[in-house]
Amino acid sequence: MLKVFEAFSGVGAQCMALRNLKQDYKIVATCDIDEAAVIAYYYVHASTKNSRKKYDDKKKQKFIINRGIGSKSKIKKMSSESLDVLFRAVDVCNNLGDITKLDVKDIPDHDLFTYSFPCQDISSVGTQKGLDIGSGTRSSLLWECKKIIEGKKPKYLLLENVKNLTTGKNRKNFNDWLEYLEKQGYTNYWKIFDAKDYGIPQRRPRVIVVSKYGKCSTDLIKDNELTIKKDINDIIDFNEKGWKKFIPKSEIKGSVKVGQYAFLDDRDWKINGVMIGKVCSTQRAGRTGLKLIKNENGQLFERKLNALECCRLMGYEDSDYYNMKNGKLSDGQIMKICGNSIVVNVLMNVFQNIYEEEKL
Numbered sequence: 001m002l003k004v005f006e007a008f009s010g011v012g013a014q015c016m017a018l019r020n021l022k023q024d025y026k027i028v029a030t031c032d033i034d035e036a037a038v039i040a041y042y043y044v045h046a047s048t049k050n051s052r053k054k055y056d057d058k059k060k061q062k063f064i065i066n067r068g069i070g071s072k073s074k075i076k077k078m079s080s081e082s083l084d085v086l087f088r089a090v091d092v093c094n095n096l097g098d099i100t101k102l103d104v105k106d107i108p109d110h111d112l113f114t115y116s117f118p119c120q121d122i123s124s125v126g127t128q129k130g131l132d133i134g135s136g137t138r139s140s141l142l143w144e145c146k147k148i149i150e151g152k153k154p155k156y157l158l159l160e161n162v163k164n165l166t167t168g169k170n171r172k173n174f175n176d177w178l179e180y181l182e183k184q185g186y187t188n189y190w191k192i193f194d195a196k197d198y199g200i201p202q203r204r205p206r207v208i209v210v211s212k213y214g215k216c217s218t219d220l221i222k223d224n225e226l227t228i229k230k231d232i233n234d235i236i237d238f239n240e241k242g243w244k245k246f247i248p249k250s251e252i253k254g255s256v257k258v259g260q261y262a263f264l265d266d267r268d269w270k271i272n273g274v275m276i277g278k279v280c281s282t283q284r285a286g287r288t289g290l291k292l293i294k295n296e297n298g299q300l301f302e303r304k305l306n307a308l309e310c311c312r313l314m315g316y317e318d319s320d321y322y323n324m325k326n327g328k329l330s331d332g333q334i335m336k337i338c339g340n341s342i343v344v345n346v347l348m349n350v351f352q353n354i355y356e357e358e359k360l
């Protein structure tokens, strides 16, 4: 049984990958501060479970606010029903909340610690403020993970972030982090994984570092045979309407044949032109607007990707989308969650290596 602490948990792509592999695992704790992500996590992974705590509304509010989850003023104004949903989500998923406030004594023992910390200050389309220790940027939350690594010494660690972490001015911090892990006794493996090479038609290059305490027998980042291979036709929700005539904004790169569909990205049309292809550009939390294009008898039509399609592009099951809808999340919230997340198929590849290592 692999016991997991899923930090910066979001909707729990890590947990989805473990679930899909049908191996023995248990999530012993999560941590996140975003109300929508916390609710999404609960509805996707644990909605049949209820809290055993018999708290009144005041005590529920205090419980959530003390963990630094959501907005204090909003929580104080919540209806009893909404408060109960958030309370259940936090308690059942053992969401420890804000990592900066987290006391290591409250973290159960675990074998795998996953830390896909915020990328906003590292990403090429983000603030570029970096992740220096003490800088107070969201990406510098990486350094908060030291107290968990030193206090709990999990057997395996999994870091995920944008490719930019390994380049330019971020490279020094990346090297320092790897060196820090080595000094703590870990063996590190890292690589840029692009979702398009792991059976999902999305360009999403992400760095993953897998570390093991002590020596390792398996290459923890090796590629395994793909069990799931999806193309654009597996992503499209053919029930979705709302197609409109395509009027190109600028020069078009790529094409779509008669009777076929393609992805369309005109978000940066002034810089890159309009791009059409069978693999879509990276989904991003703050910048939705990826589209589909179809060629019907020589006429071109376009529409935006819907939230179900965005989930499919992250390797989620359709039921994950419908579970999030059961939690009353809007399609906009779901698309933001997708943009922040990790492609499940990539994680499955990595976790397979960890299970293999465990058997040796």
Ligand SMILES: C[S@@+](CC[C@H](N)C(=O)[O-])C[C@H]1O[C@@H](n2cnc3c(N)ncnc32)[C@H](O)[C@@H]1O
Pocket: 007, 008, 009, 010, 011, 012, 013, 014, 031, 032, 033, 034, 037, 097, 098, 099, 100, 116, 117, 118, 119, 138, 141, 337, 340, 341, 342
């Ligand atoms: C890149 S996303 C990780 C998404 C996740 N891997 C998934 O599968 O959806 C980073 C997450 O860190 C959370 N976060 C930001 N600040 C945090 C903090 N101080 N403590 C804990 N989580 C935080 C964000 O709300 C966001 O969900």
